[in-house]
Amino acid sequence: MEKDGIERPKKLTLIQRRHLRSRAAMGDDPTDLLYQHTVLCQTCLPYRDPGDDKRQWERKNGYAHLKVLAGEAMHPDTRELVPVGLPFGPKPRLVLSHLNAEALRMGSSEIEVEDSLTAFVKRIGLPTDGRSISVVKDQLARLAAASIRLGVMLSDEHATTLTMPIVSRFDLWFPKDARQRVLWPSRVKLGADYFESLQQHAVPLHPDALRALSQSAMGLDIYAWLAQRLHRIKPETPQFISWKALKEQFGWHYHEMFKFRQVFKTALTQVGVEYRAAKIDLDEPGMTLHHSPPPVLCRYSPVVRGGKPKAPLLPSPASSQDA
Numbered sequence: 510m511e512k513d514g515i516e517r518p519k520k521l522t523l524i525q526r527r528h529l530r531s532r533a534a535m536g537d538d539p540t541d542l543l544y545q546h547t548v549l550c551q552t553c554l555p556y557r558d559p560g561d562d563k564r565q566w567e568r569k570n571g572y573a574h575l576k577v578l579a580g581e582a583m584h585p586d587t588r589e590l591v592p593v594g595l596p597f598g599p600k601p602r603l604v605l606s607h608l609n610a611e612a613l614r615m616g617s618s619e620i621e622v623e624d625s626l627t628a629f630v631k632r633i634g635l636p637t638d639g640r641s642i643s644v645v646k647d648q649l650a651r652l653a654a655a656s657i658r659l660g661v662m663l664s665d666e667h668a669t670t671l672t673m674p675i676v677s678r679f680d681l682w683f684p685k686d687a688r689q690r691v692l693w694p695s696r697v698k699l700g701a702d703y704f705e706s707l708q709q710h711a712v713p714l715h716p717d718a719l720r721a722l723s724q725s726a727m728g729l730d731i732y733a734w735l736a737q738r739l740h741r742i743k744p745e746t747p748q749f750i751s752w753k754a755l756k757e758q759f760g761w762h763y764h765e766m767f768k769f770r771q772v773f774k775t776a777l778t779q780v781g782v783e784y785r786a787a788k789i790d791l792d793e794p795g796m797t798l799h800h801s802p803p804p805v806l807c808r809y810s811p812v813v814r815g816g817k818p819k820a821p822l823l824p825s826p827a828s829s830q831d832a
Contacts, residue, residue: 542805543606543719544613546703547710548575548659550737555597556726556762566595570758572662580654580674582681582692593654593692599726600648602733603633605675606714608697609707618677618704622649623695634720646693653679653694657703674700712737713805718783727759728776732804734758735780735787739801751795 552568552575567576581590607629611620631637656674679694722728742748760769788799
């Protein structure tokens, strides 16, 4: 209450302003969409820096087992291959959605990064100061050097394993100033298998939603997971997921269940603002998912050249009730 007796509206927090901008800007222009591979909608990259000595990262979700392997890059100064750390946090998730979209939009696995990445950083609402851009470029280099290995159970007796570098080639720039140790790709070429698979398994995501969730790796993961999951649930068969399964997917780094539940509920509330059509029940036993329209109604349709489309590179796993 102010001195003059008039109650002033409370100042909005940064997150609240982000969500309001997102809701106001929400549109359906398919050329503006971002995309994530369905595998990375179901399994997660690290949320925090696992450390330079951590050279692999793995997550399991139902019948899928994802392993991310840290890579190496040719250092222009030492002229030697040097280890590059694992990607982590919100930024590689955002950068990869951008690379996916650029490749699908252009119909080419080769992407000129520098101009498009800077424009993307501005469009998605991330800070554009020198330090922030360096962090984005560092995460891009980590992502470009990494490769993924995916194991999928097709049935109780049949499994398949795929090894795919996300990026098969990248050209590095290295700052001459010794204080700037970040190497960043100026051009990347997505791996052939990954690009082929992406064309069959691209999940469209709304850029305004990613902008609003850009500071939360968990929020981005929940949004992407629900985007690829909810519309595939049969209307007559809701799916229940226990808190234990949710913690294994989204909260492996929390020792206490009560703390994870607290953080997860906050992130889910933020996601719900961006994905208002999502039908979810959250209670003491866990979460129940109901059939819902996807957050983006249009889908990516791969361009078919020279006849029939190829069979999907990633086969459908056995049915699972896990997260």
